[in-house]
Amino acid sequence: MLFERLQKPTHFALLIGLPALWLPASLLADPASAKPARESDIRMAELAEDESVEDIEQSVPLQAAPPDNDAVESTLTSPTAEPEPEPEPKVRPGEVFTLLDSDVMPGDSTRLAWAPGIQIAGLSQPTPVLVVNGVNAGPTLCLTGAVHGDELNGIEIIRQTVYDLNPGKLSGRVVGIPIVNLPGFQQGSRYLPDRRDLNRHFPGSLEGSLADRIAYSLFEQVIRHCDMLVDIHTGSLKRTNLPQLRADMNNPEVAEFTRGFDRMAVVHSTGSPGMLRTAAVAAGIRTVTLEAGESHRIQQHQISAAVNSLTSLMERQGMISRMFVWGDPEPVYYDSDWIRANHGGILFSEIELGARVSKGEVLGYVSDPITNAQHPIRSTSDGRVIGMAVDQVVMAGFAAYHIGTEAEIPGE
Structure with a gap:
């Protein structure tokens, strides 16, 4: 095999074939030292992809689930009946996995x-795709990173997750694409060379723009071979995100899929047309977006939280077995609201990401560097x-803080 499982935390760099390009070395999370999850760590709110305020405003609200009449009738007619035990799943041997014209x-x-196939043929530079095919049969999980070329945390999340897998103990397959937008990554840019956002062009087309063609190639050659997809992003536009999932909770299969992620906020968003997540769900692939941290940075705390949740997901899907169990905490549902600056100036935050705040509490100040006026920004709710936005120059109307507030659980 071309790469081996890491047996213990160690410094490791992944050479992906770019000239003089190495990914940052980081320590892998040690499962034995993990602490039990707290129910307060599982959160869901309503917002949308890539920190776009337009997406938030256009997202379809979370719908209340209809009552399960069959379940109610069954309970009323046989209140003392005990459920039959589920049969033990049979372990089936794995099969050859064919991807990109190669057999694994x-x-x-x-x-x-x-x-x-978008570059000059003689100068073409392929994008690395990491594949682990388990010795036992199971689902296929796909992990995509750097769809936006300046979002670095996802690259390291995928490296740590994939290289810590032992194919001899894996059921199913994991496909990791650490850097989808290779041209943008090389330029340190969010966008493609044609200045388009790749995450607005899926599933793409064979005869469209550059972004359409890249999206089509990825979707047809890789994504359609997967049963599950986690598309990894960070905050954009100088914003940072608490580690969280973005998922269409109105889709029952997607909602159930989110329960496998341990110690991760779950955020309702129907998504916008052209997003990889939206296109994949439409194609019948259970998909969520994982947001962690901010762009242009490697943030180990955010990375570790994401790696842990992906490990939890694989255990929930029966792909791996861990020696410890953290339980199955239920999410607490949130609505959410962006709080905007009402004045232009320099933003100075008084709170940190993840902090609990009260209505009326000062979150930060916008300071006018010319007049010395100080304008507080206050929370509109508990x-x-x-x-949140990182400290920077802002204009009036800039979305500065995103506050999640606890709400009624849908369907209850």
Whole structure:
């Protein structure tokens, strides 16, 4: 195999074939030292992808689930009946996994190459695709990072997750694409060379723009081969996010999928047309977006939280087995609201990401560097800071703080 499982936390760099390009070395999370999850760590709010305020305003509200009449009738007619025990799942041997015209044998790990075919043929630079095919049969999980080229945390999240897998103990397959937007990554840019946002062009088209063609190639050659997808992002526009999932909780399969992520906020968002998540769900692939931290940075605390949740997801899906159990805490549902600056100036925050705040509490100040006027920004409700702008120059109307407030659980 081309890469081996890391047996213990160690410094490791992934050479992905770019000239003089190495990913940052980081320590892998040690499962034995993990603490039990607290119910307060599981949160869900309503916002949208990539910190776009327009997406938040356009997101379809969370719908109340209809009552399960069959379940109610069953309970009324046989209140003392005990459920029959579920049969033990049978372990089936893994199969050859064919991806990108290559066969990956069961119990093997390898690195493939995806080429969207948009560059000059003689100068073409393929994008690395990491594949771990388990010795046992199971679902196929896909992890995508750096769809926006300046979002670095996802690259390291995928590296740590994939390289810590042992194909000899894995059921199913994991496909990791650490850097989807390779041209943007090389330029330190969120966008493609045609200045388009790749995450607004899925599932793409064969004869469209550059972004359409890249999206189509990725979707047809890789994404359609997966059963589950986690698309990893960070905050944009100089904003940072508490580690959280973005998911269409109106979709029952997606809502159930989110229960596998341990110690992770779960945030309702129907998504916008052209997003990878939206296109994948429409294609029948259970998909969420994982947001963690801010762009242009490697943030180990955010990375560790995401790696832990992905490990929890794989355990929930029967792909791996961990030696410890943290239980199955239920999420607490949130509505959310962006609080905007009413004046232009320099933003100075008084609170930190994840802090619990009270209505009327000062979150930060906008200071006018010319007149020395100080304009406080106050919380409009009790809740938790699930997203915020980093200190910077802002204009009136800039969305500065995203506050999640506890709400009624849908369907109850």
